Amino acid sequence: MESTAPQNVSGQSRTLFSISAEIGELTALLDEIEDNDSEGEQLITSWLEQLGEERDRKLDNYAALISELQARASVRKAEAKRLSDLAAKDEKKAEMLKERLKYFFEVNKLKTIDTARYKLTLAKNGGKAPLIVDESVSPNELPEKFQKISVDLDKAAIRSALEAGESLDFAHLGDRGSSLRIK
Numbered sequence: 001m002e003s004t005a006p007q008n009v010s011g012q013s014r015t016l017f018s019i020s021a022e023i024g025e026l027t028a029l030l031d032e033i034e035d036n037d038s039e040g041e042q043l044i045t046s047w048l049e050q051l052g053e054e055r056d057r058k059l060d061n062y063a064a065l066i067s068e069l070q071a072r073a074s075v076r077k078a079e080a081k082r083l084s085d086l087a088a089k090d091e092k093k094a095e096m097l098k099e100r101l102k103y104f105f106e107v108n109k110l111k112t113i114d115t116a117r118y119k120l121t122l123a124k125n126g127g128k129a130p131l132i133v134d135e136s137v138s139p140n141e142l143p144e145k146f147q148k149i150s151v152d153l154d155k156a157a158i159r160s161a162l163e164a165g166e167s168l169d170f171a172h173l174g175d176r177g178s179s180l181r182i183k
Contacts, residue, residue: 016055016058016062019058026047027048029044065183110122
């Protein structure tokens with residue numbers, strides 16, 4: 001046998017799929033070697049070991065990258081939550097200050113004030129007038145024209161029926177997916 005070990009002439013790292021394909025080809029070649037060709041068998045066995053090591057390094061690097069991305073995502077989520085909390089506090093403070101200004105305008109019977117940068121106006125809200133409903137009255141006690149009825153499917157009952165072996169034309173249980181766990 002003339003070839004030695006796996007060569008990557010382009011200098012680029014190989015994909016897991018190309019490494020796996022080469023391992024498969026070499027395993028098939030190893031099966032075809034005649035019993036008396038120990039040199040060829042040794043060469044292919046050595047090559048397979050090197051490919052296995054390369055594959056394992058590649059898998060380890062994949063797992064490390066996944067772990068790094070998950071850690072970065074956690075840090076970014078925490079930072080986003082921190083910034084979101086700060087934004088919510090700022091919005092709450094701004095709303096409180098607007099309410100105080102509104103109260104000032106109402107107490108002093110002001111309609112509009114022009115400042116150096118802003119024009120402040122106390123105005124009525126637009127849109128429909130607020131609807132005030134007596135919450136102590138049950139919707140069931142109201143006339144039908146003031147009730148809204150909705151029907152939803154009961155997924156738990158459908159699942160139970162299917163799991164009990166009942167055949168339903170409109171539903172079936174699907175296959176569970178798979179996931180990769182990195183420990």
